[in-house]
Amino acid sequence: MLKISKLTDYSTVVMAYLAQFPEKMHNAKDITAQTHIALPTVSKILKALTKSGLLLSHRGAHGGYSLANAAIKITIADIITAMEGKPGLTECSHNNTLCALQPTCAIAGNWQTISSIVYKTLEKISLQDMVLLKGSHLQHHFNGEEHIK
Amino acid sequence: MLKISKLTDYSTVVMAYLAQFPEKMHNAKDITAQTHIALPTVSKILKALTKSGLLLSHRGAHGGYSLANAAIKITIADIITAMEGKPGLTECSHNNTLCALQPTCAIAGNWQTISSIVYKTLEKISLQDMVLLKGSHLQHHFNGEEHIK
DNA sequence: TATAATTAGTACTATAGAGGTCCTATTTTA
DNA sequence: TAAAATAGGACCTCTATAGTACTAATTATA
Ligand code: FES
Ligand code: FES
Numbered sequence: 001m002l003k004i005s006k007l008t009d010y011s012t013v014v015m016a017y018l019a020q021f022p023e024k025m026h027n028a029k030d031i032t033a034q035t036h037i038a039l040p041t042v043s044k045i046l047k048a049l050t051k052s053g054l055l056l057s058h059r060g061a062h063g064g065y066s067l068a069n070a071a072i073k074i075t076i077a078d079i080i081t082a083m084e085g086k087p088g089l090t091e092c093s094h095n096n097t098l099c100a101l102q103p104t105c106a107i108a109g110n111w112q113t114i115s116s117i118v119y120k121t122l123e124k125i126s127l128q129d130m131v132l133l134k135g136s137h138l139q140h141h142f143n144g145e146e147h148i149k
Numbered sequence: 150m151l152k153i154s155k156l157t158d159y160s161t162v163v164m165a166y167l168a169q170f171p172e173k174m175h176n177a178k179d180i181t182a183q184t185h186i187a188l189p190t191v192s193k194i195l196k197a198l199t200k201s202g203l204l205l206s207h208r209g210a211h212g213g214y215s216l217a218n219a220a221i222k223i224t225i226a227d228i229i230t231a232m233e234g235k236p237g238l239t240e241c242s243h244n245n246t247l248c249a250l251q252p253t254c255a256i257a258g259n260w261q262t263i264s265s266i267v268y269k270t271l272e273k274i275s276l277q278d279m280v281l282l283k284g285s286h287l288q289h290h291f292n293g294e295e296h297i298k
Numbered sequence: 299t300a301t302a303a304t305t306a307g308t309a310c311t312a313t314a315g316a317g318g319t320c321c322t323a324t325t326t327t328a
Numbered sequence: 329t330a331a332a333a334t335a336g337g338a339c340c341t342c343t344a345t346a347g348t349a350c351t352a353a354t355t356a357t358a
Contacts, residue, residue, distance in 0.1 A: 002236070004238055006345080016256050017255070040348050059303090059354045060353095061356040104185050150345095154316065187318075209324095209326020209332065209334080214334085
C-alpha cells in the first residue's frame with residue numbers, strides 16, 4: 001500500500017515533540033507521557049532514529065535523546081528513510097531487484113522516476129514545518145508554491 | 150512502507166500494455182503472454198480495474214478488456230486508488246481513523262496535507278506518459294516543470 | 299565506590315495483509 | 329447447443345508489521 005508504516009508515523013510524532021525543545025534532553029519515559037505512545041514502542045523508535053543519525057543519545061542517569069540537527073534541516077524524507085530504509089515506490093525501483101518481469105517490463109524506468117519525484121517532494125517538508133504550522137497553514141504554505149516546483 | 154503493492158505495480162504494467170492499442174480488445178490470456186505476469190494474477194487485476202471503472206469488460210467469445218477512457222485521462226493516482234482504495238499516507242489521514250493518538254496528536258493535520266500533495270503529484274502523471282516516454286524522457290519531462298507546480 | 303537511571307541490543311510472538319491459485323457461475327458469440 | 333471468455337469468491341501461504349520483553353552496557357551522582 002502507498003502508506004508509511006505506523007512506526008514511521010509515530011516517529012514523526014516523536015521527532016515533532018523533540019523539535020519543540022531542541023536543546024533539552026528527553027528520556028523515553030517523558031516522551032511516552034507526552035505523546036501517549038506505548039513505552040516499548042517509543043523506545044524502539046528512538047533506537048532506530050539514533051542508529052540512523054537523526055537523534056543523539058546520552059546514556060545513564062539524566063540521559064536521554066535530542067535532535068542531531070536543527071529541525072529545519074531534518075526532512076520528512078529523512079525520517080521515512082531512517083525508519084523504512086532505501087526509498088522507492090516499487091520493488092523494481094531498486095537496483096538489486098527481484099522482480100521477474102524486469103527484463104521485459106516496459107515501465108520499470110518510469111517508476112524509478114516517479115519515486116524520485118515523490119521523494120523530492122517529501123524532502124521539501126522539514127520537521128520545522130510540522131511543528132510550526134498547523135494543517136491548514138501547511139496547506140497554504142504549499143499552495144504558495146514556494147516548495148514544490 | 151512507502152511502497153505501492155506488487156499488484157498495483159503489475160496493474161500499471163497491464164494498463165500500459167492496453168494503452169498501446171486503445172481500440173483493441175484484449176483477453177486475459179493475451180495479456181499474460183505479453184506481460185509475463187501469471188494468468189490468475191492478471192485475471193485478478195483485470196477484475197479489480199474493471200470494478201473500479203478503469204476498464205471495460207466484454208464477456209463471451211471474442212470478449213476481453215479495453216480502456217474505459219483515453220490513456221491521457223487516466224492517471225497513476227487513479228490506478229493506485231483503484232487497487233488500494235482511498236488514498237492517504239497514514240492511517241490517520243482517513244476520517245474513520247482508528248488511531249488512538251488522534252485526540253492528542255499534534256501533527257495529524259499535517260499528514261493529511263502531505264498525502265494530498267503526494268497524490269496531486271501522482272495525478273499529474275498519466276498513463277500516456279508511461280507509454281510514450283521512456284524513463285529518461287519522463288525525467289526530463291518533469292525537470293521541465295510542466296507538471297509539478 | 300556503590301547505586302540508580304537510562305539507553306543498546308537482541309530476540310520473540312501474534313496479527314494482518316499481500317500474493318497467488320483455483321473453482322464455479324454467468325454471459326456472449328458462432 | 330457448444331465454446332470462449334469474464335465475474336465472483338473461496339482459499340492458502342508467506343511475509344512484514346507491531347508490539348513486547350529481557351539482558352547488557354553506560355553514566356551521573358550521592
Ligand atoms: S513490474 Fe517489476 S520491473 Fe516492471
Ligand atoms: S499518529 Fe495517529 S493521529 Fe497522529
